[in-house]
Amino acid sequence: DSVVVAERATGPKSNEVPQFQPLLRGLAQVTDLTGWVITADAGHTVRAHARFVHDELHAHFVLIAKENTPKVFARLDAMPWETTPIAHTTIETGHGRWEKRTIRVLDAPDDLDFPHVKQVFLIERTTIRTVYKRTKNSKKVKKTKVTYCVAVLGMTSLSADQASPEHLATYVRKHWSIENKIHWVRDVTFREDYSKIRTGSRPRIMATLRNLAIGLIRQAG
DSSP, rough: OOOEEOOOOOOSSSOOOHHHHHHHHHHHHHSSSSSSSEEEEEGGGGHHHHHHHIISSSOEEEEETTTTTTHHHHHHTOOGGGSSSOOOOEEEETTEEEEEEEEEEOOOTOOOSSSTTOOOEEEEEEEEEEEEETTTSSOOOOEEEEEEEEEEEEEOOOOTOOOHHHHHHHHHHHEEEEIIIHIIIIISOOGGGGOOOOOOHHHHHHHHHHHHHHHHHHHTO
């Protein structure tokens, strides 16, 4: 079983997102999270959260490292990825899109300054989309293929015996699916980050209404 924690931090940056632990403690009161796998945004990749998930919830984590954790990111980026073979590959097509994802996995280095990490990984994603662009000063539309390449570094408390590269790739993929279906739409389509509604419970109410709107639109096809 797995839990996706996708709530995003607001306000100034801090070393710990205050909603993270209360949210999971509340969930743990109704569901035993022992052995579950917690995935979260890079904003939650902090040592206190890793210790909380491992030591208090007795669960596992799959976390992404970005520039908000510069030392951890730099250490993972320095791993010998170029000589590490690809352990798992997936290719998907549809809706004018071709997407390839690969994952390389290594044992966590001894000098990684982050608690309870057993494996580290590099996921590379290449997407080719067919888009239609209008020629400048013309009504003609030209079909063009655009290529996007993304590389992501991550780490997990799951050992190689507990999670294969395919499992790790699936956890990250499922988390990205939540991002794509909810947060990306809220950020880009609904322009949530530009909202000036910031006081009291109003931001949460508006987020709920946006999620409701997204759900209704999806149900309507």
